[in-house]
Amino acid sequence: MKVLIVEDEMRLGQFLRQGLSEHAHTANWVQTCRGANDALVETKYDLIVLDLSLPDGDGIELVREWRASGFNEPVLILSARDSLEDRIKGLDVGADDYLPKPFSLEELLARMRALLRRQSVTKQTVLERNGVKLDLLGHTVHVNGEAVDLTGREYALLEIFMQNAGRVLTRTLISEKIWSSHYEVDTNLLDVYMSRLRAKLEGALGKPVFKTVRGIGYQFL
């Protein structure tokens, strides 16, 4: 995947370019609004990672201009400003996702994948992995053919993991999807639901289903 990084901070930009390259992405890095526009004229990108405070302009204005001129590639905003206001503004002008700093590379990669998947949706109605079967239409879960009773929150949690099987999901990402806010990160609510879900699935399966990635999040094996 070809990614354009627009980030004015030198070391962060370098790190991101290198990090994305290591994960098999072709990353180009520019530091200004102007540089971004020039790069976009030159080549086509699959995704743009955009910092909001740039030396020659505001990232939000840039997205507005792009969308107004019919440029439709997914844009992921990277910002230090974490007030809800900015978040809504960014998404209103047509950005596709928003990642508050400080973030983890895992999280950035997960969100980038999610954005690209949004582009090419092949809707499955039944997800299955490691003996766990989740029916999206019937809202049922079976482990080795046996029905498992899950609460609403547990079901939502499992669905997010099965949609992203094999990937590390960060606490912020999960929290935002389930509670549409990430305040819960500060309580241990997420860990509580994870341990319940684990007990139910691993009890029936007899082997671990999730891996805890300390300081970052969880992974559905």
Added chain:
Amino acid sequence: MRSISARLTFWYALSATVTLAILFLAGYQLLESRLIHGLDQLNEAEFRQLKEHLGADYQHLNSQAMDERIRDTSESSSVLFYIAIEHPKTDIKFKSRNLQGREIPDIKGKRAYSASMEGIGDLRVDEFLLAPFDVTIATSARSVHDGMREYVKVCAALLLAMLVASIGIGLGLSRLLLRPIRAIRETANRIGSDNLSERIPVADLNDEVTDLARLLNQMFDRLESAFDQIRRFSDEASHELKTPLSLVRLHAEKMLRDGDLPPAHAEAVLVQIEELARLNQIIDEMLFLSRAEAKAIRIDLKPHDPARFLETFNQDARALAEHSGRRYVATHKGRGRAVFEEKWVRQVLLNLLTNALNASPPTGLVSLRSELKGGLWRVSVEDEGPGLPANQRERIFERFVRFNTSLNGDRGSGLGLTISRSIISLHGGRIFAAPANGEQGLRVTFEIPSLVAETSVAA
């Protein structure tokens, strides 16, 4: 009276009507004395005529002769005049027939006066001297009274019309006068933290109202720059702190991912990552507080049903309590809706719950009581922990103030309750701590305004 316009109208109408009434009263006096003066002149004219008829030798006339000379004249004017002529020493006398033998009332010491006579009514009496005779001529004052009555009627009607007209004019005038003030009020009302750049339109004049508008605009200028400073600080601080934080976190994670670290070092890096998250939380919370204090946080206040909101919250609360081995009970009373934004109140409740769970002894009970009553939604969270003495209870809402932290290894920032207080005050409510009902424990309660249940009777 609540509005200036009503007060202005009232005083305007009152003063206009009272002024007119005083003028009418003065007019009444003038007109009456004028009309009475007319009667006096009539009486005098009659006297002159009588004198003529009596002739030059009137001093020597007896009653009979006098009668002969003036009876005809007095008869011909009997519709108008009552006449009596007397000699104070002799009994020479003349009385016009229309007196029918009665005396004209006399007021000693007055030569012109008003009096009343039975069977005839009010009279205007004038006494003339025709030595040695006293001539008394009276004429009916009915015409004057009739005239005055008409005058009063007309005046009353005019006063009423004046009252109505002055209320109308007063209302119109006060509207006109207050129009610039209304414009100021509307604009000032519209100016909030999200459109601080709007200003009150100032007309190109130099009167009291435009002065006021200019002063207010200057005040808004100062407010706006103060707001901008806080916003800019908050944005800049955020940016300056978070970019390095990102780098530290990214590098720490890279170290872990690349492997090859001895277990002790890996553990140290993990601790770093966890502490970074904590640091980030403190930064977010402090920036939130500085924005909240500047009222730069936008809250989307809408009526919600607390019962339904709590239903969702209770799921999570029960899970948290169960996980920590404590019990959780929630009750809700009352119907209706409270005005709040769900995510903020949820954050407050989660904070109160976390504190209560941390303070509770193992298997302790945490109870949430919610009630809609008297225009308030009151929610209290109570624990069975050690509680706090009164002086500490006052202080728990201050920044970085923590008590009983050693108990459960509390990892909070010490800003949770400060933030809760900000959130509740942004909702127009209040939050306070009190001892719990039982022997020990703490109860934290918040109240925010609610709407009265519309269906409490119907259902």
